[in-house]
Amino acid sequence: MGKTVLHLVLALALILGAGSAAAAPVQTSVPRTQQMAAKTLTGVRFGVSDEYERVVFDLTTLPAYEIYTENDGQTIVMFLSGAHxxxxxxxxxxxxxxxxxxxxxxxxxxxxxxLAAPAAYEVKTLANPTRLFIDVQKEYERITEEEPAPGLKLSTLRRLDERGRLTGWVLEADPARYRAVPVLAKGVVAGRATVSAMSDMAGAVAAVNASYFAPSGDILGLLKMDGTVVGTTYFRRSAVGFDDAGKTFFGPVDYSGTVTLGRVRFPVGGVDAERGADSLVIYNHYYSATTHTNEYGQEYIIKGGRVASVSASNTAIPRDGLVISVHGKARDAFAQVKVGDSARVDEQMGAPWETLPTVIGAGPMLVKDGRVHVTAAEEEFPSDITVGRAPRTAFGVTADGRYLLAVVDGRQSHSIGCTLQEMAEFMLQFGAVDAINFDGGGSSALVVGGKLENSPSDGAERAVGSALALLPR
Structure with a gap:
């Protein structure tokens, strides 16, 4: 009996001891729960001030954290270690x-x-109560650079200020490596194509839209290619020209011309353009396969300085000659002209334009001699070009002669576009000492290495009349 009692006591002691040993992990689990609770994110709030937008994180205790950006700075990522x-x-x-x-x-x-766009930010903490907050700067400017090919530098600007967001691109090119040449849509004046298509057709390293154009694709402004005029202007407008070495010339240019058939002389109304009433138009092989004219005129095929034949309309344009198309008063003036009569074309543009092989007329001027110089009023540009912000395209040159092909987006949430004054300032920011405005709006497009860099305001690339392309020398 005594032994039995002793055994029971020992057994009870063993059971109690085992219970005490098993209780220890339960007791240590309480601090772990308290530790997790001490790293709890209890709320996230958002606030706006004049300078920044703030995201506030309410915490029971501040945990260790790391923060970085992705998506070229447009995404901020933060990890709160060990928190829930x-x-x-x-x-x-x-x-x-x-x-x-x-x-x-x-x-x-x-x-x-x-984020809507890359922006500067700052992380701050606060004790009692415990908070961590991220201030995202509302006004910012960020420029990123890359080298698409040797001798090329592509800069992308993203900016937000009191005017709104702006996104723009500037391609700087070394003229020792690349020559700037105009390219016609589908290889002819009478047609339209996207800048991407023209860049591909020319085998260009880059291209931007260039001249103003009519719905038919006819160039509105002076355009000279390989020494031949393929577009004319009715106003004194700005142009950029290139000599054979790639040196640039900027300034106003106007065009005048006369055609003499036999003994009759008449002023030129246009080159490679739609023929108007009582007008004389010169067509060369840059225009199209034919003149696309109606039956109400007369056309003289010119070869070797003579009238080779006479046609009524829509005449085939010889590659080794011209077609002189006349209507109304111009037709009456040449009524006695016959096959074999002498033919002469005189064109005047003034210096230096007459001697330059390449001239691209557009306008107005934006920068001259390193200063803002907008000539919209002098050049009588209409309000759809001169008033308000819009997508813009420009061409400029730096002090050491490097080319600048520039585009800014507009009429979209990510970019409001530029006024002409603002576009001039944009070109100055990237080192332009001279710069000219090209066609803009939905036409604005920059293609680099076959890739469209910007976002045209039409939602897709617009078919335009011409482009300025960079080709390897």
């Missing part, structure tokens, strides 16, 4: 921060801030 969350996704009503996404990951909490 009771927070809901915040409502965002900012201009820079588009949304904030909070998720649980094995190592803690992942927070993603998606």
């Amino acid at each position: 969350s009771r927070a809901v996704q915040p409502k965002i009503s900012g201009s820079i921060v588009e949304n904030v996404h909070v998720s649980t990951v094995p190592q803690g909490i992942k927070v993603v801030l998606n």
Whole structure:
């Protein structure tokens, strides 16, 4: 009996001892729970000031964290190590921060801030109460650079200020490596194509849209290719010209011309353009296979300085000659002209334009001698070009002669575009000492290495009349 009692006591002691040993892990689990609770994200809030947009993270205790950017600075990513969350996704009503996404990951909490554009930011903390907040700067300017090919530098500017967001591109090119040449849509004046198509057709390293144009593709402004005029202007407008070595010339240019058939002389109304009433138009092989004229005129085929034949309309244009197309008063003036009569064409553009093989007329001027010099009023440009912000295309040159092909987007949420004054300032920022405005609006497009860099305001590339392309020397 005594032994039995002793055994029971020993057994009870063993049971109690085992119970005490098993209780230890339960007691240590309490501090772990308290530790997790001490790293809890309890709320996420959003606020806006004049200078920044702030995302606030309410915490029980500040955990270790790391933060970095992705998507070329347009996404901010933050990890809160060892934390867990009771927070809901915040409502965002900012201009820079588009949304904030909070998720649980094995190592803690992942927070993603998606921005409308890359922006500077600052991370700050606060004790009592514990908070961590990210201030995203509302006004910013960021320029990134890359080298698409030797002798080329592509700069992308993203900016936000009191005017709004602006996105623009500038391609700087070494004229010792590349020559600038105009390219016609589909290889002729009478047609339209995208800048991408013209760049591919020419085998260019880059291209931008160039001259103003009519719906038919006819060039509106002076255009000279390989020494031949293929477009004319009715106003004194700005142009950029290139000599054989690639040196640039900027300034105003106008065109005048006369045609003499037999003993009759008549002023030129246009070159490679739609024939108007009582007008004389010169057509060369750059225009198209035929003149596309109606039956109400008369056309003289010129070869070797003589009238080779006479046609009524839509005449085939010889590659080794011209077609002189006349209507109304011009037709009456040449009524006595016959096959075999002498033919002479005189064209005047003044110096230096007459001796340059390449001239691209557009306008107005933006920069002259390193200063803003907008000549829209003097050149009588209409309000759709001169008033307000819009997508813009420009060509400039630096002090050491490097070419600048520039485009800014406009009429879109990511970019408001530029006024002519602002476009001049944009060109100055990238080192232009002279710069000219090209056609803009939905026509603005920059293609580099076969890739469209900007976002045209039409939603897709517009078919235009011509482009300025960079070809390897």
